[in-house]
Amino acid sequence: MITPILLFSIVICSNLIIGVLLGMSGISGFLLPLIYVGLLDMPVHDSLALSFLSFAVSGIIGxxxxxxxxNMDIKLAILLSIGSLPGAFLGVQINVLISDFMAKLLLYLFVLLAGLSILLKKNNETNKINRSILLNHSFMVILxxxxxxVICALTGAGGPILLVPLLVSLGVHIRKAVGISLLNSVIIALPSIYGYFAHASLQNTSMLIIASLLGTIIGIITGTRLANKVPIHHLKMMIAIITILSSAYMLVMLTVGS
Incomplete structure (x- = not known):
């Protein structure tokens, strides 16, 4: 049985650590719902409500x-956000309609794939890639x-885990890709917060929100200040290994429990 004090401590520490990693690399936010659902055994909608609240705060500050x-391309960020707003609404509605088992399964599978993609992705920070002509077409960027x-709001992944590698592969510098993705994660978070809190059954709601926000704010501020001081490739590899191991474990426990 987790006491309220222990729950508060775990939530604030989780948000602090992941906030630091998010500020430095733009990824790792997807680990929050994994901790809430897997470690703390919180309901899926409660977990996603708290997670997207953290994503909104960390996105604004970051x-x-x-x-x-x-390290920001405002025009590109705005075009992406135009598509992200309705996409996030749709993702939340799909999540609400499916069973808890399916929602957890999608979450764990997506996190596992995200970890594998980070591990297998080559470090392009110093390798210049020509900017794709795809980014010159507004409709394609909005799409x-x-x-x-849709994918991020449905699974609780946040945003940067998909957008950062996609933008880098399209020729956007990795630092700008992180900045754009953090801003875009705010747009994804807004309808997600509304949708998931409407279906949440949170106990000790105020305490959990305070712990989440406090840890996130301290973490993201620290992470952004350390962003240019830590080799991003080594950081990503560490996140990837932790992600793969934890999501694989939760997948095994979910299938055994069913």
Whole structure:
């Protein structure tokens, strides 16, 4: 039985650590719902409500920091966000309609695939890639924002885990890709927060929100300040290994429990 004090401590520590990682690399936010659902055994909708609240806060602070350091493409971010807003609404509605087992299964599978993609992805921070002509077509960028938002809102992945590698592969510098993705994660989070809190049955709601916000704010501020001081490739590899092991374990436990 987890006491309220222990629950508060776990939530604040989880958000603090993941906030730091998110500020440095733009990824790892997808680990939050994994902790809430897997470690704390919270209902799926409760977990996603708290997770997207953290994504919104970390996205605002992180995006502002990357904008100040001139690592932001505002036009590209706006076009992606135009598609992401309705995409996030659709993703939440799909999640609400499916069973808890299916929602957990999708979450764990997506997190596992995300970890594998990070592990197998080559480090392109110093390798320049020509900017894709796809990014010159507004409709295609909006469509990209819509599709990624549906997946992220449905699974609780946040946003950057999909958008960062996609943008980098299309020729966007990795630092700008992180900044754009953090801003886009705010747009995905807004309808997700509304949708999941409407279906949540949170106990100690105020306490959990305070713990979540406090940990996230401290973590993301720390992470953005460390962003240029830590080799991003090594950081990603560490996140990938933790992600793969934890999601694989939760998949096994879910199938055994069913």
């Amino acid at each position: 995006a502002f920091s990357y904008w100040k350091s001139k 990209l924002g819509f599709i990624t938002a």
